[in-house]
Amino acid sequence: MTSSPLIPRPLSSLMPGDSGIVDHLETSGTVLYKLMELGVWPGEKITLVRRAPLGDPLIIELMGYQLALRQSEAQSIFLS
């Protein structure tokens, strides 16, 4: 039993090399469907591989492949 509950943090706050399990997605509509179809859904392990030279977009790795997405979308993906 941990004394303090683990608060999910957005993917955008990760440092390169960090990973976490998707807790929930704070988005809806096409973006939500698209993310889920690409495998970004609760329970999936995601690693932040690196950021593009200008800091945005981000490259993540999941299910053995790499996907780039913008900071704005990464902010809506919460990991625990």
Add this chain to the structure above:
Amino acid sequence: MSAMALRTLTLAIAGNPNSGKTTLFNHLTGLRQKVGNYAGVTVERKEGLFSAGDTEIHLLDLPGTYSLSPNSEEERIAAEVILGLEKEAPTPDGVICVVDSTSLEKSLYLVLQILETGAATMVLLNMTDELTLRGARLDAELLARLLEVPVIQISATQGIGLPQLNALLECWIPRHAEQKTEKKLFAPTLPEITQRRLRAKQIARNVIKQELLPHPWSDKIDRVVMDRVWGPLIFAFVVLIVFQAIFSWAKPLMDGIDGLFTLLGTAVRHLEPGALWTSFLADGVLAGVGSVIVFLPQVLIVFFFIALLEHSGYLARAALVMDKLLYKAGLQGKSFLPLISSYACAVPGIMATRTIENKRDRFATILIAPFMTCSARLPVYAFLISAFIPDRRIIPGLLGWRSATLLSLYLLGFLAALVTAWGLKSTILKSDKMPFFLEIPPYRWPAWKTIFLMMWDRAKLFLTRAGTIILGASLALWILVTFPRHTGPEAMRDSFAGHIGRAIEPAIKPLGFNWKIGVGLLSAQVAREVMISSLATIYHVDADTKDQTKLQEAVRHDVTPWAAVSLLVFFALAMQCSSTLAVARRETGSWKMPALMFIYMNALAYIASLAIFQTSRWLGF
């Protein structure tokens, strides 16, 4: 190839982007393919023929998608073709689903969705060579049993498993299963997506017998290519090479083509000087065909680089380097290549927008591409600048008025593009939220056959679709300047073109242009640089490309310096190129986009020139 096909099968080939689908399609069909567009949409339509034993196979290449849910035009078309709802494509007897075996779980989503349609399906696990290289192993037989469809492990680039594929196709009798979700396919629900993802995870867990090791060198390259300092430097270097290639490598070829057609034209004209038929052949047909073929070297070079960059994996990285900057302007990372190509010519530039999957971003890129200072504007700029801008220094030893003018014109086009993109973002192409998801595949050696076939496809497409429109425009112009037939010094004045020039004179007079410039502008509609040779005709000066001083003198008598500045600005902003309009029509599938382009750019050019000339008059210059 068999002499007699005993049966014909129509098969659709589906798969994720980067699954190697195109490489396989090219490998199977070779040159027996044709490329087009689905009516009214930007989605490419590709078909090919090949035979497996006695079976002749008609292969439909579906757009690369991750799902069949209609989030985009590509996905909608893919779904409709598979379900036999697409009017322009025959209903396929079965679906070949190409899967990148190095990312099985991701790819299974589309496979499961295709199976739900009830379509007879076979699964090809592509990139087996890379899978083995990375120490992984898949149980293809188990996958076949779990999915209840044939499964073969292949490598399209290495040719592994293709004999087995051939044998399977020869005896495959596609049987449709019961259709489960036709209607739901068009309105995805969260439980369904979750269901498929769960099933994909389950299957992948069972089938993957040995986990994948990281790609041996992809990450090492990316550490440099995506570095804060090295990344942009490498990007700039790649852009420089592409730029250099489009300008310098294409130039001798283009000059050669140009020279050849000029030579042919002169020869034909000498057959019977002054006759209508020689003029028609030389100035109409040959000039028209020449003005089409002259674009070929650039189209081929641009597509050589696109194919190379795309299939090696660098294009995706380059898009990431540029995305943040271009996103601010209302575009996206992948817009960089079309825009850079447009500095040579908007024709290959607009054709290059094919790499942008997102329709909205693609349209925005197409609309602003013609603002980039293309090489056809250069002869006109050079002509007018040396005629009107004094050869004096602004900063001694460094910058002269002439080069400063040229630089300003480049800058003006670029700024107009930025403002337009930004304006589009907040008006007609406004959308609540356009996500950008881009798979970053590992670096791979591109297949030369794929590169060659892409160049071949584009060249053919350009010649047949855009070429015919360009030729038509050129013939129309010939008629305008030739009829009604007059001989003598004022032939041009009394032609249809001359009449039109004088008819529009009241409209262009406020910009500082007389009817002769009007005719020049009209002829520039075929290609901007044609302006110079038609001015030469109007002013009765020999159109010598080496020595333009006589013509410059003649124009100087007729046009004030500020009218010349107004004309330069007009050329920088106006849509004067029927080839560009033809290609935009071809790439967007309707005349709406070229019409918008034409009206918007010309209105902008008119207003800018009007402002310049009237201000100069008001200031008393």
